[in-house]
Amino acid sequence: MSGYPREMQESIRKVEATRARRIQETFPAMSMAERDAILEGFHPDYKDETFHAIRAGVSKGQRMPIELAKIVEGRPHIGPDFDLSDPFGETDVLVIGGGGAGAAAALLAQENGARVTVVTKLRFGDANTMMAQGGIQAADRPEDSPAIHYLDVIGGGHFTNVPELVEALVMDAPFVIEWLENLGMMFDKNPDGTMFEQHGGGTSRKRMHSARDYSGAEIMRTLRDEVRNREEGITVTEFAPAVELVMDDRGQVSGAVVMNLETGVHHFIKAKAVVLATGGGGRLHYQGFPTTNHYGATADGVVLAYRVGTPLGYLESMQYHPTGAAFPEQIVGLLVTEKVRGLGAQPVNKDGEQFVYPLEPRDVEAASFIRECKARGNGLVSPTGQPGVWLDSPMIEMIQGPGTIKKALPAMVRQFGRFDIDITQEPMLVYPTLHYQNGGVRLRADTSTEVPGLFIAGEVSGGVHGHNRLMGNSLLEITVFGRRAGRSAAAYVQQVKPGTPTLAHVEAWNRELDEAGVDTGVVSPILLPDYTRKE
């Protein structure tokens, strides 16, 4: 059933010819010096001309991708004279974002006594959480420990991670697994009840828990179902993205202005605390890269938090997932889960030869794919001009046994099967794709920020992963810090003394931009990417 054109099939014959030999061989992993050299030479983060230092706000001078800087330096949707006197709704904790972090925060805030409102840009659950395939890390086997997990995380992040955040991540991890299972999540298990756990890139122990290759979807739909069961304590409003945070005259957050995405009307939702869980920004397509991210991933939270004075960090590093689909054209950029390599598939070049250790940290693996194609000329080029290397999926069944792929990777089988490519028989063409925002809004381990009443959880935050996140630590991050944010926000609303709502910061922001001569011509957050055809 090959959906590959003839030229590509010729290369596949070479991949098949070397397969039996390659199964016996493992390409050596890089030394730290080799890692540094390949990152500097080939990783997109090292292309200086694609970065820009922002010219206003508390993190003035910080470098970030030009596309992101442009919206961070953007103008608000509403003016300081927007009427706040008659709130559309009132709540204790306003959760902005209906992904995994937002859902976890809503549940814990409600359990801890708060009234909760969740607003989300698209549907509840339309989020990167839903798309995460590979799994969630937690050190829960006797061979493993939170300390070993800590070392893996901080080494993968190039020793730049915030220690207290990493500690929270690894120490909460087993509790999160228990929590998810008690909510009814179906983990992959062996018949004796032990968790089925695999390696991911950069792990020194097998600690990747999964739910087939719908790990994120299984977490998201379980949390969403639970939120819906608590309708008396949690109100969910869909198609209502936040366009501006609202402060009060005591310098505390007091809610947000949200927009009805269908009517364009703005509403003030008054709250004693806000949990910002808006996710990342892959839909900004840094350097023109395709992305694995969902449609609404436009870095809104970074913009919102920054305008009320919350420092940003680590936004000079973005994660390019090594294995985005590179063929067929219709699915270019979509994720091919790292679990494929975790199960034993090797990346190989057009001649069917290995050129990199299959499970380097993601940035290193991605840079090596770019080098193989751009500098060494050993990649393939699809009929539409997309470069790529092979990910040799058929060898999984030679290692793990027949039927493994269909059982462990049903989403991948289905994805490629729709285009007549049978990944149990043929390899996949892959190339790095924009995947994850390593940086974001700075936070403390309890998810609080410099701004009283503002709590942060999930991909919108920066610091826990340093400059590079390992597979399986984002589903962990959204649950660990989502839960912490819900708990922290509920405790905060017990003691806060709310003041009078104000949008004075909007006026101050506009003035600062004017004085700095900054006018990017953008109103932000941008909410959605523009994919309509330009003549």
Place this chain on the structure above:
Amino acid sequence: MSEADLIPVYIMGKRYMVPPTLTIMKAMEWAGYTLIRGVGCRGGFCGACATTYRVLGDPKLYFGLACQTVVQPNMYLAQIPFFPAQRSTYDIRELEPTATTLFSTYPEVLRCLGCGACTKACPQDIDVRAYMAAGMKGDIAKMADLSFDCIMCGLCAARCPAEEAQYNIAILARRLYGRYLAPRSEHLCERLGELKAGAFDAALEELKGLDEDELMRRYKARDIEPK
């Protein structure tokens, strides 16, 4: 792309000429739509873009995800971004993993006619009829397993003559299985006990205080568990 290569498709009955290589979703955007409804992850995981279509001259109805289905000439497209399906509210902690729970939470399970319209409509190729049959027998484990790849797009419910909301019933089965029926993980319980007793607190405290050189030394010295 030259004009001659374009093909006609009908979006909500209106004709547009679009490139033949695009998915339905990209074709709509190419035609000028800024999508708000009927779009989500764009990767086949979220179920936002359930689409019904027919092709000129063919009476059959087809179903697919707009982000995963390539256009073909003379497609008549209708998106079903929202379906008003019945959903029961429950407290998962209070339930028992039994047939009685399934039938009392969703009495309509027993109304299933076994017609298979759901299976034909499923863009995930799930045998919805089979998992509903398992549900009617009270086999929660089988219902959970067979429905696992569900993305809750709602096409099954839209087509069901017995007015079932199959996908909402299925997630109840999966949650009952995950919480009550899956074999317990003893190693997880043991680790939780160790954590509660503070067994790793000192190690973490030490790690947090290390400088980069020492962290790097320990990182490099890690032993890697074999595959």
